[in-house]
Amino acid sequence: MKTRFLGLLLGMAVLLPAPSRAQTSTTATGVSNALNPAISMNGLFEGTWRDPRGEADGLTIREVEMAMTSIVDPYFKANVSVGYEPDRTGPGAEVALEEAYATVLTSLPSGVGLRVGRMLMPFGRQNQLHTHAFPFIEAPLASRETIGPESAGDVALEGTYNPDFPWYMNLRTWLGDGAVEGVYDGASRDLAEGARLENLWDLSEATSLEGAASFWGGPGLTGERRRFYGADLRVKYRDPRKTYGRAAEASAELIVDTGDGREDRVGLSTLARTRVGRRWWVGGGYSLLSSIPEGTTDRVSAHEVRGQVAFVPSEFSALRLELVWLDPVVSDTELSLHAQMNFTIGPHPAHAY
Amino acid sequence: MNRNHNTTGRAWGLIAVLVLALVPGAARAATLKVVTTVTDLAWVVQSIGGDRVQVTALCKGYQDPHYLQAKPSYAKDLKKADLLVFTGLELEVAWLPRLLDTARNPKLRPGSSDLVDASAAVDGILEIPTGPTDRSQGDIHPLGNPHYVLDPRKLIPIGEAVSRALADADPDGAEAYAAGYDRFKTDLTAKIAAWETRAEPLRGKPIVAFHKQWEYLADWLGLDILDYIENRPGVPPSPRHVSELIDAMKAKKAQLVICAPFVDVHAAEEVARRGGARQVVLPSSTGGVDGTDTYPQLIDTILGRLLGDGS
Numbered sequence: 001m002k003t004r005f006l007g008l009l010l011g012m013a014v015l016l017p018a019p020s021r022a023q024t025s026t027t028a029t030g031v032s033n034a035l036n037p038a039i040s041m042n043g044l045f046e047g048t049w050r051d052p053r054g055e056a057d058g059l060t061i062r063e064v065e066m067a068m069t070s071i072v073d074p075y076f077k078a079n080v081s082v083g084y085e086p087d088r089t090g091p092g093a094e095v096a097l098e099e100a101y102a103t104v105l106t107s108l109p110s111g112v113g114l115r116v117g118r119m120l121m122p123f124g125r126q127n128q129l130h131t132h133a134f135p136f137i138e139a140p141l142a143s144r145e146t147i148g149p150e151s152a153g154d155v156a157l158e159g160t161y162n163p164d165f166p167w168y169m170n171l172r173t174w175l176g177d178g179a180v181e182g183v184y185d186g187a188s189r190d191l192a193e194g195a196r197l198e199n200l201w202d203l204s205e206a207t208s209l210e211g212a213a214s215f216w217g218g219p220g221l222t223g224e225r226r227r228f229y230g231a232d233l234r235v236k237y238r239d240p241r242k243t244y245g246r247a248a249e250a251s252a253e254l255i256v257d258t259g260d261g262r263e264d265r266v267g268l269s270t271l272a273r274t275r276v277g278r279r280w281w282v283g284g285g286y287s288l289l290s291s292i293p294e295g296t297t298d299r300v301s302a303h304e305v306r307g308q309v310a311f312v313p314s315e316f317s318a319l320r321l322e323l324v325w326l327d328p329v330v331s332d333t334e335l336s337l338h339a340q341m342n343f344t345i346g347p348h349p350a351h352a353y
Numbered sequence: 354m355n356r357n358h359n360t361t362g363r364a365w366g367l368i369a370v371l372v373l374a375l376v377p378g379a380a381r382a383a384t385l386k387v388v389t390t391v392t393d394l395a396w397v398v399q400s401i402g403g404d405r406v407q408v409t410a411l412c413k414g415y416q417d418p419h420y421l422q423a424k425p426s427y428a429k430d431l432k433k434a435d436l437l438v439f440t441g442l443e444l445e446v447a448w449l450p451r452l453l454d455t456a457r458n459p460k461l462r463p464g465s466s467d468l469v470d471a472s473a474a475v476d477g478i479l480e481i482p483t484g485p486t487d488r489s490q491g492d493i494h495p496l497g498n499p500h501y502v503l504d505p506r507k508l509i510p511i512g513e514a515v516s517r518a519l520a521d522a523d524p525d526g527a528e529a530y531a532a533g534y535d536r537f538k539t540d541l542t543a544k545i546a547a548w549e550t551r552a553e554p555l556r557g558k559p560i561v562a563f564h565k566q567w568e569y570l571a572d573w574l575g576l577d578i579l580d581y582i583e584n585r586p587g588v589p590p591s592p593r594h595v596s597e598l599i600d601a602m603k604a605k606k607a608q609l610v611i612c613a614p615f616v617d618v619h620a621a622e623e624v625a626r627r628g629g630a631r632q633v634v635l636p637s638s639t640g641g642v643d644g645t646d647t648y649p650q651l652i653d654t655i656l657g658r659l660l661g662d663g664s
Binding site: 074077106107163164167170200208238242313315348350 | 415422425428429432443457459490587589615
C-alpha cells in the first residue's frame, strides 16, 4: 500500500503541467525550481523466452529508475535513486528506495572520505552496479545465487581512504545495519561490516589492470554469522586516440559465501566483450556455482554461459540480445533468449570507468 | 674539546637542514601544482606561471575531450593539485565529476575558488540554444559550444582569469603572474595579428566539417562551414544526409573537408573524394599531432594544413 502511494506521488510529479504564463515572483510564492537537483531517469524493458517455458517469460518492464543528485550545502552532496519494478509473475509492483546517501564534502584528516545512508554495498564488482548498468541482462549465476538477482544495498556508514602509492589504491570500509533482504537478517540487532581494497595499474596508456579483494559479513538468516569473501580482476583496453576506436575488457570475479549454518558456496563469473563497430559490441560470459544442495551431501557445480550482441545508438540508449544456457544441476538444463531496451533521459551522466 | 665542538656543529647543521626541510618555501621557491583538463589550457597556465607552476593536462591533445575515460589513476594528479582549470560548458561532464569525487581533494570541492571554469572568462560563446532543445538534435551542449580554445582571441581573457587564480592560490607570486600575463597577452596579440594576415586567403572559403568543433576557428578566420558530416553531434550520419551533403558540396564548390584525428577519418576522406574537395586532418588541441607541442605551433599547423602550403 505504502509503495503504491509513493508510486502515485511520483506519477503526479511527472504529470503535473508546466505553468502556462510567467511565474509570480518566487520570493512571494516560495515555489521555486532554481536549485532543484539534477534528475535523470532510466527505463529497462525486456522480453524473455525460455525453453522450457517459465512463468517470467514474456514482455515486461524490468525497472524504471529515477536518480537525483545535488549539492546539499558546503558540507554534503546527496544522491537518491528510486526504482519501480513490477512483479514479473503477477499484477503487483514495488517502488523501492535503491540508494539515498550523503557524501561528506569537507576536508577530513588524511583525505578520508565518508558516505552515510542507504547505498549499494561495494562488495565485489557486480554488486556495485545498478540494474541498467549490468554487463549482461541478468546478474551472473554466481551473484544471483549468493547475493541475489539485484545488487544488495544496506544503510551504512562508509569510510574511504586512498594512500599515496605509485599506483591507484583505494580502501573502503563500512559498517551497515545488516538488514539486507534475502542476505542478512533484518530483525537481528547485529550489524554488518565489510571492506574492499581496490587497485588499478596503468599497463600502458591504453590498457589498465584492476585487482580487488572484498569482505562482507553480517547476521545470517539462521542466526549464525554469514560472511562473503570476494576477489575480482579486470583488464581493460581502449584505443585512446580514437573516439570510437577499438575497446575490449575481460574480467573475473570470485565469491565465497560461508557461514549461516550451511556448507560453503563458491561462485566464479567471467566476462569478455569487445567493440566491433562504432555502435556494436559483442561479449560472452561464463559463471559457475559450486554448492551442496539442500537435502544432499554431494558437492555439485551449476554452470551458465551467456553470449550477447549489443547495439548502442548513442550514450543514452542501447538494445541488447542475449542467449543463455543454464545447467542448474538440480533440474533440467534451460536455454533462454533475452532482449532488452534501455534508455536514459536527463543530464549527461558521468561515466563509471 | 675539539671533538665536542665538531659534534655540536654537526648537530646544529642537522637541525638547520631539518628546519629547512620542514618549512615549506624556506629553502626553495614554492611550486604550484596545477591540473588542467585539456592541453591548450595547460599551455596558458605554463606561459603565465613559468617556473612557479607545475602543470599536468589530463586529456592529451590527440584524445577526444568528450570521451576521456574516468580512469581512477587520473585522480592521483587531481588529489595533489592546488588548482584545476577546465574548459566548462559541460565539455568534460562525462568524466571530470567522477574523477573529482575519487580524488577527494579538499581544495577542489564544489564552490572552491581553486576550481577555475575557463569558459566563465570568455565572451561570445557560440551556439547557446535559444529555442527548444532535446537530444533529437544529438549529443548537444546545452550551455553552448565549448570548443572556444580554437579562437586564440578567447585565450587572452582566459589568461587574465588564470593569472588571478594563480595569484590567489600563491600570493607570493602575484607580481610574477601579473608580469607573466602581460608578456602572454603581448606575445599572443602579436601572433594573432600575424596569423590573421596569413589566413587572409581562407576568408569566405566554403568548407565541410566532420563534427561541430570548428565554429570558433571558422568565426575567427571567416571560414564558411556549409554543413557537417555528423549533422547531429555524436550520431553517425544517415546515407541520405551524406548524399545530400555531397550534392551541396558540389553545388557550392566546397574546397575542404576538415576533421580531427580522433574521429572517423576514413569517412571524411570518402566524403571529400566524392564531393571533389581536399580532406584536411586538423589537430584540435595542443599536442594533437607531431610538432604541436605549444599552442602557437598548433595554430601554425592548422593554418599550414588549411592553406595547403606544407608548413
